[in-house]
Amino acid sequence: MGFAWGLSALALLVGVGLGVRALIDPAWAAKFVRLKADEQGGGQAEFRATYGGVFLGLHIVALLFTLLYFRSGAYVVGVTATGASAAIAAGWAGAAFGRGVSIWRDGADTPFNRMSMGVEIAMAFAIAMPWLAWFAL
Structure with a gap:
């Protein structure tokens, strides 16, 4: 179970980093997501x-709940952190699903979209690890 929480915390930290970078440098965010x-x-x-703000806000709250759980082990905090992580993981999975629909329906099968979908799936899985591990017990 510790591995699951650690992987989730690491992925949430990546989300925090993406949010901070986009908040500081919106031109980087535009280039990263290929929008103008x-x-x-x-x-x-x-x-x-x-x-910037949405990514940072969502990921940092879930990360704080996760760190509180690491520190105190309180059951209520763990349930809250698990739920927050599950919701954010669903967002990443939804992004991957939307990208998959675009690849299928819009003919957008590019290396960038395949790689991005892979990253989105990996982030969803990593962030959801405590939730998935909880069901496996």
């Missing part, structure tokens, strides 16, 4: 908000 900000001034804010 509009010329009306709202585009950079959208990258900071969505790829």
Whole structure:
């Protein structure tokens, strides 16, 4: 079970890092997701908000719950951390599913999309490890 929690914490830390980087450098976020900000001034804010703030907020809360569980082992905190991780993992899995639909329906079968879908699946699996391990017990 310790491995599951450790892997989840590591993946959540990656999510925190992505959020911080996007918050600081929205041009990097735009390039990373292959989108372009509009010329009306709202585009950079959208990258900071969505790829920065949302990523940072979601992942850091789940990471804090996980670290509290590591520290205290409290059952309620562990359940909360497991639920938060499951919800975030579902988001990563949903992103992979959406990318898969795009590959299938839009003819977007590119090395970038295949690699991105693989990363999204890996992040979903890693973040969900405590939840999956809980069901395996």
